[in-house]
Each structure stands twice: as C-alpha cells, then as structure tokens.
Amino acid sequence: MPRILIIEDNEDNRDMLSRRLRRRGFDVVLATNGSEGVAMARTETPDLILMDLNMPDLDGWEATRLLKESPDTQHLPIVVLTAHEIPGNRERLIEAGCAEYHTKPVEMPRLLVQIESILKSIRRDS
Template sequence: MTTILLVEDNHDIRDLVSRKLRGQGFAVATANNGLEAVLACAQTAPALILMDINMPELDGIEATIQIRAADPEQRIPVIALTAYALPDDEERAKAAGCDAFHPKPVDFNKLFDQITSLLGETSAS
C-alpha cells in the first residue's frame, strides 16, 4: 500500500484529509509540524508528502528544505498544501523543493489528480 505523509498542524484538517486519502486506498502517516515531518522521513520514506506551510516548531518551507538536504538522491514528491495561495507563495514553496502547490480549502478531485500524477512520475523513474 502506498503511504502518504500528511503534515498538518490543524487537527480537523488532518482528520478530514486523512479520511479522504484512506478512502482512495492510501495508507496515511501524520505529523503535526515540520520537525515531526523531518524525523518521520528519516525513519521511513513515504511515497509522497502533503506539507502544510504555516506550522509551529518548523514551517513547511524549512521542513522541505531539510528533507531535501538530508538525502538529495531520494526524491519524495512534496505537495505544498496551504491557505497561502498567492503567486509568491507558490514560487517560494517550489524554490524550497515542493513539486506541486495546492491551496486550501482542498479540492480533493484536483489534489488526487496531483497525487496520481506525481506518483506516476516517481514510479516511472
């Protein structure tokens, strides 16, 4: 089963997105902040990461940078999942190493399309 790491500090959003992902057949690991995400990636490599940007402890931008720096050869796709949806925010997320950007509120059809596209790209490599 394909595991997605969901990094989200808001309990309600984390629960909703987790349920939707499981409904699509994914296993879901969760982290409450960027620091937990970095540690989770060091322990087990998820197939994909959904990364909130604005979080306590360590924000999603810095967490993505640290995940990328820890193992540059391992290219886990990261989707920035954020309430910040201005063009500069998307550019900042992609500059940090995010592969895609998805604004909140979540459009699950579009999110699942992004996930499918990114997982297809990584399995083809």
C-alpha cells in the first residue's frame, strides 16, 4: 500500500484529503507545517508527498528546496497543492523538482490520476 505524506496547515484540507485517500487504499501520514513535513519525510518513508505551498513556519517552496537538497529525500515525488494559480508557478515548481502541480479546490479525480501516474512511473523505474 503506497504511503502518502500530506503536508498541509489547513485542518479541513488535511481531513478531506486523508479520508479520501485512505478510502482509495493509501496509507496516509499527516504533517501540519513545513518543518514537521520535512522531518516526517525523513522518518516515515513516504512514496509521495502532497505539499501545500502557503504555510506559516516553513512554506512549501522552502520545504521542497530542503527535501530536494537532501540525499535522503531528493528522490521523493512532490505534488504541490496551492490555492493561488500564478502564471509561471507550475514551471518554476517543476524546475524546483516537483513532480506535479494541482490547484485548490482539489479536484479529487484529477489528483488521483496524477498520483497513480507518478506511482506507476516509480514502479516502472525500480
């Protein structure tokens, strides 16, 4: 069962995503901010990370940078979740090492396709 780490400061978003992903058979672990998420990425061995961009403490940009700089976590695919669709953001995030970009409100069918595609690609490469 693939493990997904959700790094999201909004409790309602964490709850909705975790419930829906668990119903789909994923093992889900939760982090409430960027610092906690970076630490959990090292200890929880997720297969994929869903990362909110706008968080207090350590935002998604900085958390992604830290994860991609570390040999222990640089291989982890990150799907960014953001409420702010800014022109050029997707390209900048892909350049930063993110696997995908998804705007809120989350379109669950689309997000599931993105997740499955990334996980299938990882299995193929292994």
